[in-house]
Amino acid sequence: MSQQEVALVTGGSAGIGRAICEALLAQGRTVVNLDYKEPDWGHDKLLSFQADLTQPQETREIARQVTSSYAVTALVNNAGATRPGTIDTATMDDLDYVVDLHFKASIILVQAALPTLRASRRGRIVNMSSRAGLGKAQRVVYSATKAGLIGMTRTLALELGGDGITVNAVAPGPIATELFRQSNPDGAPQTKRIIDSIVVGRLGTPEDVARAAMFFLSPDNGFVTGQVLYVCGGTTLGVAPI
Template identity: 40%
Template sequence: MANNSKIAIVTGSAQGIGYAIASKLASNGCYVIIADVTAEQGEASANQIGNDRATFVQCDISQENEVQSLFRQVIASHGRVDIVVNNAGIIRDHVIWKMTTEEFDAVVRVNLRGTWLMCREAAVQMRAQKSGAIINIASRAWLGNPGQTNYSASKAGIIGLTRSLALELGPSNIRVNAVAPGLIDTPLAQALPAEVQAKLIAAQPTRSMGKPEDVAEAVAFLASDHCQFMTGQVLYVDGGKSIGAGV
């Protein structure tokens, strides 16, 4: 790790979009903390990126004490936190009349409360440093998706959180933005029946699925010094689906 490396925490980066974000930030010269609830895959992902550029810390972001401990460990080791990417998220899909209260609570607890807990610790440290960038991973689904009342609400909450936090932290030279991915080619999408995949792709203005790397590029831009005057924004990486026009 170079002395001038930026220190980045990426939650939920043992796999999927988070892993692509961690890899991209590491290849841009950051030292990355892979913070994930899953230990085995998290360790493997840190090894894959390289132990001089990444390390794994086990953390369930929905647990206040684990989030506080994560920040304590990172600050003890590195003295600062320059970039926090709140990517960890879960789904528990059902139409509302079949959704249990537990499914609602689980999604809001991880996606919204977990992201808020991470933002609070990041704010304390970054205000002391007078610098930092926070990127929250929302979803195009915040605009509405049948079967996802819990998930849409949690992601809409993340956007409200992002905008309010940008106002609170702007005076301390800290930027807070969100990325809203659309249909991304992850194991989740690959698990859908072929005809469902085809239907979803046909509804995309680009007639394509995005790749985890497409999301990572947007996050890397928002984390970089090339975007000093952008805060409180939502950047869509969704093949144009959020435009909402008929296709």
């Protein structure tokens, strides 16, 4: 390919996205990060672009800008938002927000990157789902869209496998990110309840999730596609199907 090959990661400025970016950079890969905020960290192979991925037109424009300059051979649709609420309190604005961010942005970016993903014959797509996709109280719009990402993952795997492109999903459970700690401070009773519910007895880390994503992103793992890997410390045991 004449263009520089890159891995494109959304929401890479912090949390799980940052850990994925750092893991890719540690392999010597060039990484493009799309996020609504600039990262407070840097690397000589990290290229960051600010974009509000809840705005489809803005997403299309940044996707066009990136794919016209770089050959995307790996794509991680990681950016997400929870918008907590029960069926009694969820609003259509909440629903529109997570649909735009989780679904529309992912589809726009896949479509934009398809030419170089196909040309590489080893394209990799990872979609960030969630353990909440199996059902989680007070997360009605979030869990619905995260479950939908699994359906999209399986369909894309069927459609793109003949092009050498694998499409898989990672579904984290409770992960100790800055966002998690804002709602669940260290030492708070609800945080203890969450930790007590985890089979391995601890919260996950962004690096735990990044290692799972890196398995799917490896050019050597071309025989695994359409799969969901729960990185949840065992919280899906007895819930997820075999």
